[in-house]
Amino acid sequence: MPHSTFRKIQSTYPRLSKTDQLIADYITANDQQVVHMTISEVATQLAVADATIFRFCKRIGYNGFQDLKIALAKEKKPIQSIHDEISEQDDEFTIAQKVFQSNIQTLQNTLTLLTQDTMTVAINALNDSKRIYFFGLGGSAIIAMDGYHKFMRTNKPAFAFIDSHFQLMSASQLTKDDIAVIISHSGKNKDTLQILMTAKEAGAKTIAITSFPRSPIATKADITLLTSSEETEYRSEALASRIAQLSIIDALYVNLMVKNKEQSDTVLQNIRKAISKTRQ
Structure with a gap:
């Protein structure tokens, strides 16, 4: 799940209705498939109206379903960075860097x-x-x-x-x-x-x-x-x-x-x- 889109869903989730939570769960679990779907296809999968999907997208900060799909597509393959994983081949200082950067990223995401x-x-x-x-x-x-x-x-x-x-x-x-x-x-x-x-x-x-x-x-x-x-x-x-x-x-x-x-x-x-x- 793309990180910024996930954070938008995560931050608003407690305030969403049961129907909107259903939509959020579906997008979270099928984000890469949603990129290639129409709003009607998603609505059919969830047995809700197209307008319900549209209003959900607005509630989590997008202009509409198309705007959400563009965000998902842009974030489809995040660039791997030094901070992502610690390897057994890393030296001590590289591991220290990754730990610090992980903490920094955690703080930024939480903010x-x-x-x-x-x-x-x-x-x-x-x-x-x-x-x-x-x-x-x-x-x-x-x-x-x-x-x-x-x-x-x-x-x-x-x-x-x-x-x-x-x-x-x-x-x-x-x-x-x-x-x-x-x-x-x-x-x-x-x-x-x-x-x-x-x-x-x-x-x-x-x-x-x-x-x-x-x-x-x-x-x-x-x-x-x-x-x-x-x-x-x-x-x-x-x-x-x-x-x-x-x-x-x-x-x-x-x-x-x-x-x-x-x-x-x-x-x-x-x-x-x-x-x-x-x-x-």
């Missing part, structure tokens, strides 16, 4: 998935909360702890726990004044989903940070922030998405600090004063 509206809603939800909780299991637990480490510098009490049982227990104690930030690359970990649903049942607002818009966690959270990453033989998607997850948390943190500059400055000064006593 295209972020929208003004979603970020504004997420920041306002954080700002309206009294307490912020970060949840994640496995590798995502490290990201959750990083969120806790940053947000304890804000004027909002922040919490995170490594142990999954502690996370579930704390989720059950949340209130409507709290917000839960749920981190999961796949968005389908059963234990993480249970934590999310427990937080929602307790009345808390929820933000999901994930790479898959159709995943259970993405669709059930109140607010979803999407990351984008690509898998190679030696570098899993989850490993690359970590960089994007950290950057999204950084963006949330800085926004909240700006919104509450005076209060946050006081907290930050107190933390710096305490830490300074540990240094010679």
Whole structure:
């Protein structure tokens, strides 16, 4: 699937109707065939009207079906670059270059998935909360702890726990004044989903940070922030998405600090004063 077209579909997918999601799924799975099809042929395959296909193309940012086909054709065979795959024949510095470029590409791709509206809603939800909780299991637990480490510098009490049982227990104690930030690359970990649903049942607002818009966690959270990453033989998607997850948390943190500059400055000064006593 061409990368820019995929990102357009991925970024709008949660807001699409069931019919539009059906069209999105078909184009994602058959992008190279769609290039050679007419709008009526696609409509017949999906048992929808031509106008429905046309409106879908407009919703994801194209002028129409023909415009979408041109984009698909242009992106049919992306140029292979040094960043695409790591080879056993690569020397150490070349591998380092590829890892760095992969991280850069992940950040650039993720930035295209972020929208003004979603970020504004997420920041306002954080700002309206009294307490912020970060949840994640496995590798995502490290990201959750990083969120806790940053947000304890804000004027909002922040919490995170490594142990999954502690996370579930704390989720059950949340209130409507709290917000839960749920981190999961796949968005389908059963234990993480249970934590999310427990937080929602307790009345808390929820933000999901994930790479898959159709995943259970993405669709059930109140607010979803999407990351984008690509898998190679030696570098899993989850490993690359970590960089994007950290950057999204950084963006949330800085926004909240700006919104509450005076209060946050006081907290930050107190933390710096305490830490300074540990240094010679």
